Amino acid sequence: MAKSLPRLIEFPVIVINFKTYIESLGNGGMKIAKEAERVSNETGVCVCVAPQFTDLKSIANAVSIPVFAQHVDPYPPGSYTGSISVEALKDAGAVGSILNHSEKKLQLTSIFTAVKMLKDAGLLSLVCADDVEPAMAIAALNPTMLAIEPPELIGTGIPVSKAKPEIISESVRRIRSINREVKILCGAGITRGDDVYRAIELGSDGVLLASGVVKAKDPGAVIREMAEAILSFR
Amino acid sequence: MAKSLPRLIEFPVIVINFKTYIESLGNGGMKIAKEAERVSNETGVCVCVAPQFTDLKSIANAVSIPVFAQHVDPYPPGSYTGSISVEALKDAGAVGSILNHSEKKLQLTSIFTAVKMLKDAGLLSLVCADDVEPAMAIAALNPTMLAIEPPELIGTGIPVSKAKPEIISESVRRIRSINREVKILCGAGITRGDDVYRAIELGSDGVLLASGVVKAKDPGAVIREMAEAILSFR
Amino acid sequence: MAKSLPRLIEFPVIVINFKTYIESLGNGGMKIAKEAERVSNETGVCVCVAPQFTDLKSIANAVSIPVFAQHVDPYPPGSYTGSISVEALKDAGAVGSILNHSEKKLQLTSIFTAVKMLKDAGLLSLVCADDVEPAMAIAALNPTMLAIEPPELIGTGIPVSKAKPEIISESVRRIRSINREVKILCGAGITRGDDVYRAIELGSDGVLLASGVVKAKDPGAVIREMAEAILSFR
Amino acid sequence: MAKSLPRLIEFPVIVINFKTYIESLGNGGMKIAKEAERVSNETGVCVCVAPQFTDLKSIANAVSIPVFAQHVDPYPPGSYTGSISVEALKDAGAVGSILNHSEKKLQLTSIFTAVKMLKDAGLLSLVCADDVEPAMAIAALNPTMLAIEPPELIGTGIPVSKAKPEIISESVRRIRSINREVKILCGAGITRGDDVYRAIELGSDGVLLASGVVKAKDPGAVIREMAEAILSFR
Numbered sequence: 064m065a066k067s068l069p070r071l072i073e074f075p076v077i078v079i080n081f082k083t084y085i086e087s088l089g090n091g092g093m094k095i096a097k098e099a100e101r102v103s104n105e106t107g108v109c110v111c112v113a114p115q116f117t118d119l120k121s122i123a124n125a126v127s128i129p130v131f132a133q134h135v136d137p138y139p140p141g142s143y144t145g146s147i148s149v150e151a152l153k154d155a156g157a158v159g160s161i162l163n164h165s166e167k168k169l170q171l172t173s174i175f176t177a178v179k180m181l182k183d184a185g186l187l188s189l190v191c192a193d194d195v196e197p198a199m200a201i202a203a204l205n206p207t208m209l210a211i212e213p214p215e216l217i218g219t220g221i222p223v224s225k226a227k228p229e230i231i232s233e234s235v236r237r238i239r240s241i242n243r244e245v246k247i248l249c250g251a252g253i254t255r256g257d258d259v260y261r262a263i264e265l266g267s268d269g270v271l272l273a274s275g276v277v278k279a280k281d282p283g284a285v286i287r288e289m290a291e292a293i294l295s296f297r
Numbered sequence: 298m299a300k301s302l303p304r305l306i307e308f309p310v311i312v313i314n315f316k317t318y319i320e321s322l323g324n325g326g327m328k329i330a331k332e333a334e335r336v337s338n339e340t341g342v343c344v345c346v347a348p349q350f351t352d353l354k355s356i357a358n359a360v361s362i363p364v365f366a367q368h369v370d371p372y373p374p375g376s377y378t379g380s381i382s383v384e385a386l387k388d389a390g391a392v393g394s395i396l397n398h399s400e401k402k403l404q405l406t407s408i409f410t411a412v413k414m415l416k417d418a419g420l421l422s423l424v425c426a427d428d429v430e431p432a433m434a435i436a437a438l439n440p441t442m443l444a445i446e447p448p449e450l451i452g453t454g455i456p457v458s459k460a461k462p463e464i465i466s467e468s469v470r471r472i473r474s475i476n477r478e479v480k481i482l483c484g485a486g487i488t489r490g491d492d493v494y495r496a497i498e499l500g501s502d503g504v505l506l507a508s509g510v511v512k513a514k515d516p517g518a519v520i521r522e523m524a525e526a527i528l529s530f531r
Numbered sequence: 532m533a534k535s536l537p538r539l540i541e542f543p544v545i546v547i548n549f550k551t552y553i554e555s556l557g558n559g560g561m562k563i564a565k566e567a568e569r570v571s572n573e574t575g576v577c578v579c580v581a582p583q584f585t586d587l588k589s590i591a592n593a594v595s596i597p598v599f600a601q602h603v604d605p606y607p608p609g610s611y612t613g614s615i616s617v618e619a620l621k622d623a624g625a626v627g628s629i630l631n632h633s634e635k636k637l638q639l640t641s642i643f644t645a646v647k648m649l650k651d652a653g654l655l656s657l658v659c660a661d662d663v664e665p666a667m668a669i670a671a672l673n674p675t676m677l678a679i680e681p682p683e684l685i686g687t688g689i690p691v692s693k694a695k696p697e698i699i700s701e702s703v704r705r706i707r708s709i710n711r712e713v714k715i716l717c718g719a720g721i722t723r724g725d726d727v728y729r730a731i732e733l734g735s736d737g738v739l740l741a742s743g744v745v746k747a748k749d750p751g752a753v754i755r756e757m758a759e760a761i762l763s764f765r
Numbered sequence: 766m767a768k769s770l771p772r773l774i775e776f777p778v779i780v781i782n783f784k785t786y787i788e789s790l791g792n793g794g795m796k797i798a799k800e801a802e803r804v805s806n807e808t809g810v811c812v813c814v815a816p817q818f819t820d821l822k823s824i825a826n827a828v829s830i831p832v833f834a835q836h837v838d839p840y841p842p843g844s845y846t847g848s849i850s851v852e853a854l855k856d857a858g859a860v861g862s863i864l865n866h867s868e869k870k871l872q873l874t875s876i877f878t879a880v881k882m883l884k885d886a887g888l889l890s891l892v893c894a895d896d897v898e899p900a901m902a903i904a905a906l907n908p909t910m911l912a913i914e915p916p917e918l919i920g921t922g923i924p925v926s927k928a929k930p931e932i933i934s935e936s937v938r939r940i941r942s943i944n945r946e947v948k949i950l951c952g953a954g955i956t957r958g959d960d961v962y963r964a965i966e967l968g969s970d971g972v973l974l975a976s977g978v979v980k981a982k983d984p985g986a987v988i989r990e991m992a993e994a995i996l997s998f999r
Contacts, residue, residue: 080378082375082376082377082378083372083374083375083376083377083378083380083381083382083384083385084374084375084376085374085384088374088382088384088385088388089385089388089389115381115382115385116350116351116381116385117350117351117353117354117381117385117386117388117389118354118385118389119350119351120351120352120354120355121354121355133378133379134378134379138317140317140318140319140322141316141317141318142316142317142318142400142507142508143316143317143400143401144314144316144317144367144368144395144398144399144400144401144507145367145368145395145398145400145401146317146400146401147317147349147350147351148317148322148349150317150319150322151317151322151323151349151350151351151352152351154322154323154351155323155351155352161378161379163873164378164379165378165874166376166377166378166379166380167377167378167379167380168872168873168874168875169872169873170870170871170872170873171865171870171871171872171873171876171894171899171902171903172867172870172895172896172899173870174873175896175898175899175902179898192873193874194874194877196877196905196906196907197873197874197877197906199905199906200873200877200902200903200905200906201873201902202905203898203901203902203904203905203943204898204899204901204902205898241905241943273376273378274376397639399640402638402639402640402641403638403639404636404637404638404639405631405636405637405638405639405642405660405665405668405669406633406636406661406662406665407636408639409662409664409665409668426639427640428640428643430643430647430671430672430673431639431640431643431672433671433672434639434643434668434669434671434672435639435668436671437664437667437668437670437671437709438664438665438667438668439664475671475709548846550843550844550845550846551840551842551843551844551845551846551848551849551850551852551853552842552843552844553842553852556842556850556852556853556856557853557856557857583849583850583853584818584819584821584849584853585818585819585821585822585849585853585854585856585857586822586853586857587818587819588819588820588822588823589822589823601846601847602846602847606785608785608786608787608790609784609785609786610784610785610786610868610975610976611784611785611868611869612782612784612785612835612836612863612866612867612868612869612975613835613836613863613866613868613869614785614868614869615785615817615818615819616785616790616817618785618787618790619785619790619791619817619818619819619820620819622790622791622819623791623819623820629846629847632846632847633846634844634845634846634847634848635845635846635847635848741844741846742844
């Protein structure tokens with residue numbers, strides 16, 4: 064790859080997971096990706112998207128922002144019917160993959176292998192954790208980024224901006240005790256610009272979110288509000 | 298969908314599974330799909346392809362032959378990061394999906410649900426079985442097609458054309474005792490036109506194959522040889 | 532095995548799944564098994580229990596009624612750390628195993644293999660299905676028994692005795708269209724003697740239940756009520 | 766629990782995994798466990814056994830050495846048909862469980878949850894890793910012990926005593942950089958006393974082995990040879 068990967072993502076970063084929502088499928092997904100690209104171009108804030116597999120190539124070809132897959136299988140190309148290889152992501156124009164999302168949990172060994180295969184292919188990894196200790200474990204695998212979803216925020220509806228500050232800052236501190244270099248995203252409780260501001264202020268390097276943007280009436284407006292929260296740190 | 302599905306596939310049929318081979322990825326996959334389309338157009342024999350997920354949309358848009366996915370998850374659109382929905386297949390232009398390939402084995406309940414979800418969406422199902430009794434079980438779920446890989450042929454290197462005739466004919470007979478309507482493909486031991494001829498002669502409605510075409514020096518020539526074997530029955 | 536298997540289970544049968552409830556663990560489980568044995572001896576109705584794995588051997592050694600495992604892995608003895616082999620069940624004194632419970636769903640191929648391995652070892656299989664079509668598929672695999680949990684009853688709280696009769700009778704009819712010999716248990720909506728009566732009356736060969744007995748204040752009384760419902764058919 | 770857990774296991778330790786070998790089932794397993802107990806009593810070296818599930822209770826009741834399960838499911842007691850709960854292990858008399866063996870790989874989240882559930886119940890965890898980085902990840906979850914199977918030794922047939930010293934010492938060093946307290950067992954390449962000696966000498970706290978003992982003509986003699994290798998460090 065000609066592009067220098069370390070510069071591919073600039074932090075703090077916003078990563079939008081399209082999941083398999085009907086709103087983010089096909090044309091809907093292309094529209095959100097284009098909005099994300101526009102906000103990124105206008106604000107200079109790095110915004111990434113993770114489209115559905117069948118849209119990966121068309122969206123990666125259509126936008127200049129970094130495009131991630133939502134998952135990749137830890138197998139080489141070959142007799143793996145129904146799997147998705149690192150090579151397929153690269154061929155499609157993705158810069159990397161989310162791994163171990165709480166909706167697509169992986170064996171520890173598979174996370175390790177997939178992170179290594181992505182790295183060997185010059186691609187990035189963004190590994191999710193649903194608690195602090197698993198996040199520390201993931202940090203030991205040295206992925207490009209990890210996203211922590213603090214259990215105090217998932218499903219409770221408590222936004223980061225209203226949560227106890229130590230939930231984020233203490234998580235970041237413990238993860239950094241394992242790996243000082245890994246980039247840490249906040250992956251739960253993010254729906255507004257305030258949440259992004261707070262997540263960054265408390266030490267994280269960005270946010271991973273989904274429905275807050277995909278299900279919004281005006282996804283572009285939400286992305287802009289979040290990008291502006293990041294701009295306020297410059 | 299405007300097209301009448303029953304007419305979408307004409308039997309005997311050739312289905313080419315691209316697996317995740319490097320030879321069938323991206324441009325390589327497009328080339329094989331175009332060859333399959335050319336042979337189909339020139340011979341009138343129905344040839345289907347099952348590309349890798351990231352190529353599904355571009356190939357379905359580029360060719361007029363039926364395009365299958367290699368797998369689909371039995372979940373509705375929603376919070377299913379890293380999954381592939383029936384809606385995504387339809388949006389990408391696929392006519393259906395392979396299910397339960399021996400490299401992507403599914404829970405019985407998932408096969409049942411996926412077959413139903415595909416049918417409800419107007420799409421086709423091609424369910425694989427690795428022995429006669431599982432094939433009979435699948436027949437009870439009433440998919441569009443099922444592909445049986447007789448254990449006497451998988452991995453033994455024995456081609457259908459050299460195998461004992463009763464391996465195919467007896468399998469077909471037992472499967473039909475459960476479901477007289479289901480279309481039965483032969484899914485192992487197929488590498489040459491002779492194998493296709495024999496499979497059809499012994500009562501199957503077509504073949505499912507992968508490396509025999511994808512890894513061939515001249516995939517188009519192999520597809521043509523197989524299509525001509527089918528033509529000899531007209 | 533010296534005992535004749537066909538006579539091991541007499542129909543209609545009551546099978547009590549201990550799950551991993553705390554009430555059915557260790558001494559608790561032994562007590563329920565002893566109650567089941569007492570009712571069986573006093574009424575002549577066949578009552579089976581499926582204890583937790585760690586209690587399988589001690590309970591099988593302590594009671595004369597048939598004891599099932601709740602699951603068995605489809606692997607031969609060998610390098611399968613953490614698995615449970617058919618040989619281990621036999622050594623422990625179990626007469627067979629439940630398979631594919633909705634809380635332990637299996638790949639179709641694994642159900643097929645496990646049913647075959649149990650049969651080859653002279654043991655019985657009781658395969659669960661969560662809808663009519665999967666039950667028909669299972670019938671094609673020819674297990675000793677299958678238990679159907681009609682979706683109209685699971686989780687809805689509707690007991691069999693209050694449900695539309697055709698939910699059971701129509702299921703039984705469709706399953707028998709695939710396999711006339713297989714024994715069919717009703718596996719949902721069973722909490723009282725009335726439910727057992729109704730399930731048998733509508734054509735099933737017995738019941739599979741769990742919390743209705745295990746969580747009861749007086750498990751022995753519930754088992755007796757159910758056994759008496761079966762007696763009324765003699 | 767009345768017993769002080771830290772004193773339960775004394776290091777260096779020998780842990781014998783019975784897997785599902787036919788030689789370690791039922792009476793065979795009891796015999797090996799009794800041999801292990803005898804060697805432990807005679808040498809003062811801590812020897813633990815991990816029997817098959819159906820033998821767990823009878824062996825734990827028959828011997829005074831620590832007995833582990835080969836796996837435990839990360840679920841509380843309840844509606845988990847076919848699973849094995851921490852409570853069941855405790856009731857059966859086990860002191861803890863092996864987790865994430867390469868033959869029973871777990872999701873990262875499940876390892877985390879199971880380690881925590883075992884600890885909360887006063888039981889021990891022994892988590893396996895098939896490479897150094899996964900071992901480091903596991904160290905971050907703070908189990909009682911971890912066993913590393915260096916890929917340079919698994920399947921290659923190279924015994925620890927003949928391997929490059931840095932394969933063990935460097936692994937130990939990197940794991941300790943994450944967690945200074947965790948006990949580290951060597952889990953591959955152990956078949957003789959020499960291998961145990963070398964593993965301890967290079968910094969590990971014991972060994973986890975299976976066929977080396979279970980498949981031996983005289984399991985007791987092998988255990989004794991290994992215990993004597995440990996004695997030479999006193």
